Amino acid sequence: MSAQELFPHLFSPIRIGTVTIPNRIVFTGHDTCLPEDGVVNEALVAYLERRARHGTGLIVLQVSGVHDTARYTSHMLMAHEDACIPGYRRLAQACQRHGSVLFAQLFHPGREIMESSDGLKPVAYSASGVPQERFRVMPRGLSRTKIHEIVESFADAARRMHEAGIQGVEILASHGYLPAQFLNPLVNRRNDDYGGSFANRVRFLEEVIDAIRREVGDGLVVGLRISCDERDEEGIGEDVAIDTLRHLENRLDYASIVAGTSASLGGSVHIVPPMTYESAYLREEARSLRAGLSLPLMLTGRINQPHEAEEVIRSGAADLCGMTRALICDPAMPDKARRNDADGIRACIGCNQACIGHFHRGLPVSCIQYPESGRELRYGELGRAETTRRVAVIGGGPAGMKAAVVAATRGHRVTLFEAGRRLGGQANLAQLLPGRSEFGGLVTNLLEELKRAGVEVTTQRRVTPETLIEEGFERVLVATGARPYAPSLEGLGELPVSQAVELLDGTALPGGHVVVYDTQGDWVGLGVAELLAREGARVTLAINGLHPGEALQSYVRDSSVARLHDLGVRMMTYARAFGVDDDSIYLYHTAGGEPMVIEGVDHLVLSCGATPAVSPEDEERWAGLPVTLIGDCLAPRTAEEAVYDGLKAAMAT
Structure with missing residues (x-):
């Protein structure tokens, strides 16, 4: 038509x-x-x-x-x-x-x-x-x-x-x-x-x-x-x-x-x-x-x-x-x-992250899905690579998917390896939070681009440097993500503790008085607090920062905080946790140093960021191949940095 x-x-x-x-x-x-x-x-x-x-x-x-x-x-x-x-x-x-x-x-x-x-x-x-x-x-x-x-x-x-x-x-x-x-x-x-x-x-x-x-x-x-x-x-x-x-x-x-x-x-x-x-x-x-x-x-x-x-x-x-x-x-x-x-x-x-979010920080406009926006003088035309190579991308989150798309568009023969059943990485979890379902569009869009670029996608397979060398790959882009980080807390009792991402992966949600301890000020802490409150829990959001959603674009933050307010979520700021017992969490006020205690707690949920899945020791195993780390396995950040890493690495391949 x-x-x-x-x-x-x-x-x-x-x-x-x-x-x-x-x-x-x-x-x-x-x-x-x-x-x-x-x-x-x-x-x-x-x-x-x-x-x-x-x-x-x-x-x-x-x-x-x-x-x-x-x-x-x-x-x-x-x-x-x-x-x-x-x-x-x-x-x-x-x-x-x-x-x-x-x-x-x-x-x-x-x-x-x-x-x-x-x-x-x-x-x-x-x-x-x-x-x-x-x-x-x-x-x-x-x-x-x-x-x-x-x-x-x-x-x-x-x-x-x-x-x-x-x-x-x-x-x-x-x-x-x-x-x-x-x-x-x-x-x-x-x-x-x-x-x-x-x-x-x-x-x-x-x-x-x-x-x-x-x-x-x-x-x-x-x-x-x-x-x-x-x-x-x-x-x-x-x-x-x-x-x-x-x-x-x-x-x-x-x-x-x-x-x-x-x-x-x-x-x-x-x-x-x-x-x-x-x-x-x-x-x-x-x-x-x-x-x-x-x-x-x-x-x-x-x-x-x-x-x-x-x-x-x-x-x-x-x-x-x-x-x-x-x-x-x-x-x-x-x-x-x-x-x-x-x-x-x-x-x-x-998501507002790289468009109006950049403007509010005095930075040139862009897009988390399409970092070429605002960078037209550098990435206006991707062009063909001078030498066609066989490229392996390991990890099927946003960083790996973007890298595979761009590398294939530039003429390389690309295979994307994902150890799990599906592509998307952390974006698959982000879309499960209240009001975040559209975030899954990031994965949907990249899946379509992978298909059009002709990328070979292999799921449920873990690869090693030796197998990639044996199969003739000449370049490797590693995008294996990160693992949830758990801060050191003095444990004086049996208070149940969960990672925020565990609650988004099919685990039964805790009830009663739940404390969400948020050191990142991002969508995870806010979103999990809202999810738990909507399911009937009495929620306290303890933030190691100036205010909830501190790292988010203000319009996203303010609309989220408004919903938490309507749900009756208690919000504490300047709060650094250092210990727990059977039903209490012990914190310091990060500006004044005074102790703070949250009592009558039934469950603690940690939203404390992540640590790279590739350690410096792991990196040494790749000495036999030209390797570039991208996304969270290089340094845990956001989807914006992951996708941009993928673009830059593929353009340099």
């Missing part, structure tokens, strides 16, 4: 303003941390061009600050001076040569400032001096003169985009940024003609749009991104979003709908909702929001697969679908959908 038969709505063109977009797939604006010194660079060009080359209809560039006070991070794009135009022009040409349309986001965060380039707290501006709780920012209320200056800066930035050949601009009134701060009566406490009534609170946006139109005319598409609901008690709700769009409809060419706000921990989860949220979870809100509107509507929010996007558009919930993480995970998704290759699409699993 053709794409038009399979996805008649998704692959139909749409006219927005003066521009025709070839299909309804949108790579929405998202921070990448790829630019340097505030300007477009080759890494960003390569990243976006890759998505354009594979058929993405509309690419919306990451935020561009319109004014010097708009620097909400130290690694964003800036469009406040004419010197930025050549970089934007290179980007426009790179995307448009493949038929994609490029829009730019015009941005001022107001009080939503994360950090500065020099580590000092910056001066933040907002509609009024109302504090922001998430980043602990106390903004300065804008003077009328400063408001007019910022309004004109939006127009000047739009002119620069227009001169660069970018076809449209999107004003960010979403996620609690400056325009939303004017719209929100709890943030906007002004007594002049920018505050009070809705007509006054929407005035800032009116003036921004009108200034852009005066500066560039009708030749540039102008859209507005707004949260349909900020998901916060002090945020704006659906009524304000509807009133705003209806009021501004005649000034705009389209609207883009999201949810959430950057201003609070709970609201910010919706900026990049994790896998616990269902696919296209905002479609009903979008449908009610667009009632009575004639504007083309773009919807974003966990739309991962072409069939999901097709249904959103067919149902009338939206006209275009933002599929950003889907395209980070698989830049070729549009081409694969067009040729009816659904099985070949590498589906996003909503």
Whole structure:
């Protein structure tokens, strides 16, 4: 079947303003941390061009600050001076040569400032001096003169985009940024003609749009991104979003709908909702929001697969679908959908680890399943190996599977040996935790890639250096994983103790008062605590760290902690265990050193990381073959490092 038969709505063109977009797939604006010194660079060009080359209809560039006070991070794009135009022009040409349309986001965060380039707290501006709780920012209320200056800066930035050949601009009134701060009566406490009534609170946006139109005319598409609901008690709700769009409809060419706000921990989860949220979870809100509107509507929010996007558009919930993480995970998704290759699409699993997780650490965007993302200048083309070799990969977890796929793609003859019955390693256990079922998609995707790459897979077989030499293998990549680590605890009694991973492998779950001792701050401790609480246990989560889920991306962590709170799980922090007796666990407070005791305990569950399955002594046995250790057997880390290890090792083979 053709794409038009399979996805008649998704692959139909749409006219927005003066521009025709070839299909309804949108790579929405998202921070990448790829630019340097505030300007477009080759890494960003390569990243976006890759998505354009594979058929993405509309690419919306990451935020561009319109004014010097708009620097909400130290690694964003800036469009406040004419010197930025050549970089934007290179980007426009790179995307448009493949038929994609490029829009730019015009941005001022107001009080939503994360950090500065020099580590000092910056001066933040907002509609009024109302504090922001998430980043602990106390903004300065804008003077009328400063408001007019910022309004004109939006127009000047739009002119620069227009001169660069970018076809449209999107004003960010979403996620609690400056325009939303004017719209929100709890943030906007002004007594002049920018505050009070809705007509006054929407005035800032009116003036921004009108200034852009005066500066560039009708030749540039102008859209507005707004949260349909900020998901916060002090945020704006659906009524304000509807009133705003209806009021501004005649000034705009389209609207883009999201949810959430950057201003609070709970609201910010919706900026990049994790896998616990269902696919296209905002479609009903979008449908009610667009009632009575004639504007083309773009919807974003966990739309991962072409069939999901097709249904959103067919149902009338939206006209275009933002599929950003889907395209980070698989830049070729549009081409694969067009040729009816659904099985070949590498589906996003909503883990948030290397996309938004990297951004929050100031690192370039990537994907745990596809580490080539964000590294296009290095891994854009895998290429063929100069010499074809017989390669053995030992261990069928994510590291071994990725290594085998890449090595085979480069032309090597690859055999993957797995001692167990099935491939997947620790990822098979991760998917068994509450809200983590999609994590199994990592294994599903790699299994399909192994098949397509022609890798020979042998399960239930342990191999030795001698047998591999005898069978003629020339290179060996060892990915045999790790074993659970047990800390030394003084044992003064008979308290039952289990490893967390044992509870995910078919073992009966303990009841009564169960303590989960977590030294890693990752998904295991949180997930096992939730699993036990849902099964009726009274759970205490003792964390040797600052807070639960410390190592996780914040949106994943915060949504998980919210569920534990609802389940009544007790959470202790700064806790280092040193001993147990029949029914008590003894700990130190790691900052103050004071002893702490948890009494009346029926079972202790350890979530304390792992130790490599290959020891230095084991390594010596491979002296007769060129061997590379990858994944957890090199050093226990996460699936992201395992898959990246596999890529790097295979590229060096």
